[in-house]
Each structure stands twice: as structure tokens, then as C-alpha cells.
Amino acid sequence: MIVDWMEVSGNVVAITGGATGIGLALAQRFASLGNRVLICGRREYKLQEAAARLPGVTSIQCDISKSADRESLWRAASELGVNVLINNAGIQRGIDLKNGLDDMLSGEDEIETNLTAQVRLTASFIPMLMGRETAAIVNVSSGLAIVPLARFPLYCATKAAMHSFSISLRQQLSPTRIKVFELLPPTVYDTELKGEPMKRTEWSLSAAEVADAAMTGIAEDRYEIAVGGVAKWLSATKEERDGIFSGMNR
Ligand SMILES: NC(=O)c1ccc[n+]([C@@H]2O[C@H](COP(=O)([O-])OP(=O)(O)OC[C@H]3O[C@@H](n4cnc5c(N)ncnc54)[C@H](OP(=O)(O)O)[C@@H]3O)[C@@H](O)[C@H]2O)c1
Numbered sequence: 001m002i003v004d005w006m007e008v009s010g011n012v013v014a015i016t017g018g019a020t021g022i023g024l025a026l027a028q029r030f031a032s033l034g035n036r037v038l039i040c041g042r043r044e045y046k047l048q049e050a051a052a053r054l055p056g057v058t059s060i061q062c063d064i065s066k067s068a069d070r071e072s073l074w075r076a077a078s079e080l081g082v083n084v085l086i087n088n089a090g091i092q093r094g095i096d097l098k099n100g101l102d103d104m105l106s107g108e109d110e111i112e113t114n115l116t117a118q119v120r121l122t123a124s125f126i127p128m129l130m131g132r133e134t135a136a137i138v139n140v141s142s143g144l145a146i147v148p149l150a151r152f153p154l155y156c157a158t159k160a161a162m163h164s165f166s167i168s169l170r171q172q173l174s175p176t177r178i179k180v181f182e183l184l185p186p187t188v189y190d191t192e193l194k195g196e197p198m199k200r201t202e203w204s205l206s207a208a209e210v211a212d213a214a215m216t217g218i219a220e221d222r223y224e225i226a227v228g229g230v231a232k233w234l235s236a237t238k239e240e241r242d243g244i245f246s247g248m249n250r
Contacts, residue, residue: 006136006179008219009034014073014082016064016121017089018057019046021191022140025211026086031056033215038080040064040073041089064089064117065109074124083132085125087118087162088140092155092193114158119165129178137173138181138218139166143230145184147244170223181218185210186228203229 013030017023018039027037031054040062041047047059060076062069077085091113122137129135145163148156163182170180187204190197198204205228217225226234233244 006181006218006221007134008215011084011134011136012036012038012077012080012082013084013086014038014040014077014080014125015086015088016040016062016073016118018086019043019050019059021193022185022188022207022210023086023088024050025207026088026214027057028054028208029211029215035084036080038077038082064121065112067120070117070121070124073121074128077125078128081132082125083129083135084138085122085129085136086138086140087122088138089118090114090140090155090193092152094151095153096151097153110154110158114155115161115165118162122169126173126178130176132177135177136179136181136218137169138183138214139169140183140185141166143184143186143226143228143233146230146233146236147241147248150249166224179221180223182224183210183214183217184224184226184230184234186230 013035015023015027015037018027019041023039027039027050030037035056037057039047039050039057039059042061042063044061047061051057051059060073062073064070091108091110093110118139129137139162141162142159144152144156145159166180166182173180185205188207188210189200189204190206210227213227214225224234233241236244
């Protein structure tokens with residue numbers, strides 16, 4: 001039986017990168033609505049802080065770019081009976097491509113974290129999720145999947161790839177019980193993505209506002225949840241997008 005509506009209570013939800021920012025706000029919302037939540041991330045102290053504050057939330061240390069860690073997350077999720085996977089973990093790096101490949105590939109790998117690991121994690125969860133009565137995968141991409149900021153070239157490319165992947169995944173899973181959502185936030189000013197909180201602008205939202213929009217979208221079975229100004233970007237013409245791109249990349 002294919003269910004028509006995604007319930008936002010009574011689930012067991014796994015959130016990657018759930019100890020800070022948008023992931024933490026989603027963990028708070030899901031926990032407060034009577035869901036069990038499993039959060040993961042690399043920093044144990046952040047996970048412990050979050051789990052201690054939120055009843056119904058447990059944590060597991062996991063670097064999603066590491067295969068053994070993804071397996072541990074899968075096992076913990078399987079034991080808990082997870083039926084919702086939220087691919088939220090992400091990193092963002094400014095890269096000047098004029099400085100060559102060394103600069104691009106040093107340190108954490110954005111393609112691995114923001115794309116490859118999420119695809120692998122998703123593929124490993126699908127058989128488990130297919131066995132649940134109701135199930136969902138929520139991919140947190142970005143408005144920058146639609147209109148890129150050139151100073152974050154790989155970040156935007158991975159988000160555009162996750163946007164496309166979400167469309168194909170939704171189509172492939174349409175005969176199953178697994179619903180595929182994509183959350184496309186605008187700039188969010190109070191997360192750790194940029195290393196430090198940003199000033200609020202007229203285009204930016206808080207993580208709590210994005211989480212609220214996500215919960216509404218999921219409850220309404222809106223599969224592409226474009227938040228704030230991103231909604232207009234999704235339906236913009238090529239000409240309009242070019243205009244937005246020029247304005248953003250001045
Ligand atoms: N902030 C924005 O303006 C904005 C806009 C649109 C979309 N987004 C997207 O929203 C998502 C959440 O970002 P955020 O803004 O809330 O930033 P954030 O506070 O930095 O959250 C990202 C989380 O991902 C975790 N993470 C990073 N690499 C990981 C890895 N390899 N394995 C496991 N966990 C990892 C981080 O924890 P550890 O470092 O402890 O691992 C952190 O908790 C990201 O996908 C981001 O691209 C953000």
C-alpha cells in the first residue's frame with residue numbers, strides 16, 4: 001500500500017549533522033512532535049550537548065565520508081527502527097580555482113561529504129526503508145543548487161547534483177513507500193556552516209524558521225520544499241536566474 005501523507009509524529013528519524021544548525025533545529029522539531037531521533041556528526045561533544053538537551057534524541061559519532069562510520073550509523077538506525085533519513089550534513093569552502101587543484105583538494109573534501117557519502121548512505125538505507133510501513137528520505141540541498149555563488153564552486157556543484165539526484169531518486173522510488181523530499185534553504189544566518197554566525201539580512205532566515213518550513217512541507221507532502229526567496233528561484237526563467245546570478249556575484 002502506498003501512503004498518501006507523511007506523518008510528522010511517531011517516526012524514528014536519523015539526521016546527519018544533527019548536532020548544530022538546521023539539523024539541530026530539525027531534531028528539536030521532530031523530537032517535540034513525538035518522534036524518536038538519532039543524530040550523527042563528527043564532534044562527540046556537540047552530539048552529547050544536543051542529546052542531553054533534547055528528550056527522545058540519541059546520538060552516534062559518525063563521519064559520513066568514512067565507510068566504516070556509515071556502517072555503524074546504518075546498524076544503529078536499523079536497531080532503532082529508523083524510517084526517515086535526513087541527509088543534512090554538509091560543509092562549505094571558498095575556493096579560488098585560479099590557485100589550482102592543490103587548494104581545491106586540501107583538507108575536507110566537499111564532493112565526498114556533500115555528495116558521494118550522501119549517495120552511498122542513501123543507497124544503503126533504501127532496503128531498510130523499503131521494509132517500513134511509511135518512510136522518507138529528506139535531502140537538504142540549498143538555494144545555491146539553483147543559482148550558484150561562484151566563490152563556492154564545489155559546494156554549489158554538489159548541491160546542484162543533490163537537487164538532480166533527488167529528482168531521480170523520487171522517480172525511482174515512486175513505486176515504493178519511500179517518499180523523497182528535498183529541502184532548499186536560503187542563507188541561514190545562525191549555523192556553523194561559515195565557521196561563525198552571520199548577520200541577519202532581508203534574504204536570510206534562522207535555522208528554526210527553516211525547520212518550521214520543512215515540517216510544514218513534509219506534512220503537506222510537498223516534495224521540493226523551497227524556503228523563503230528560493231521558492232521564486234525554482235520557478236524563475238533562465239533570464240531571471242541569470243539576473244539573480246549577476247546580482248549575487250557582483
Ligand atoms: N547555512 C546556510 O546558509 C545553508 C543554506 C542552505 C543549505 N544549507 C545546508 O544545510 C545543511 C546544514 O548546514 P548548517 O547551515 O546547519 O551548518 P552546520 O551548523 O555547520 O551543520 C552542518 C553539520 O554537518 C556536520 N558534518 C559536517 N561534515 C560531516 C561529516 N563528514 N560527517 C558527519 N557530519 C558532518 C557538522 O558536524 P561536525 O562538524 O561535528 O561533523 C554539522 O553539525 C548543509 O547541508 C548545508 O549545506 C545551509
